[in-house]
Amino acid sequence: MRAVHSVLIAAALAAALPAYAQQTRIEDRLTDAEFRAAGLGKLDEAELARLNALLAREMGTSATDAPASADVEARIAQAREDGRREAAVAADQGVRPAASREPVESTIPGAFTGFARGREYTLANGQVWRQTDNASIAGARGQDVGVRIRPGLLSVWWLQVDGYNAQAKVERVR
Secondary structure: OHHHHHHHHHHHHHHHHHHHHOOOOHHHHOOHHHHHHOOHHHOOHHHHHHHHHHHHHHHOOHHHOHHHHHHHHHHHHHHHHHHHHHHHHHHHOOOOOOOOOOOEEEEEEEEEOOOOOOOEEEOOOOOEEEEOOOOOOOOOOEEEEEEEEEEOHHHOEEEEEOOOOOEEEEEEOO
């Protein structure tokens, strides 16, 4: 499914390319805040001109040609059809869509006795998370403690308990 999303994003960007390519200077493409946040304000005029020349060369002149535009449209249509087909197959096989990557804030009702590999934590919102690493909190005790679970890189999730700096790697069970 991620491959289809990547193709759809690439196709959408390719479709937006003609309008984007009309703006040849990087200063015209970004807001002042984006320009400064990217560190481009540090460039002198010669460096900025070189960057603009490189971007113009990458955009090429074919971005505004009709044949290239028709090719992009065909690829977008194909990516949409592939995505529909993949979603239909996944639905037939009972595969659920990917879970949200939004952080979770809740509590662990009842007693909390610290971290331990393999321990399951049932949250007040009904979610169940299992610890997958060896993180520990020496002497941790609490009742109805607040927790935050946030996404990390490479589909990793981190659980942190209020009042402690340690965090444990977890995976969602339910």
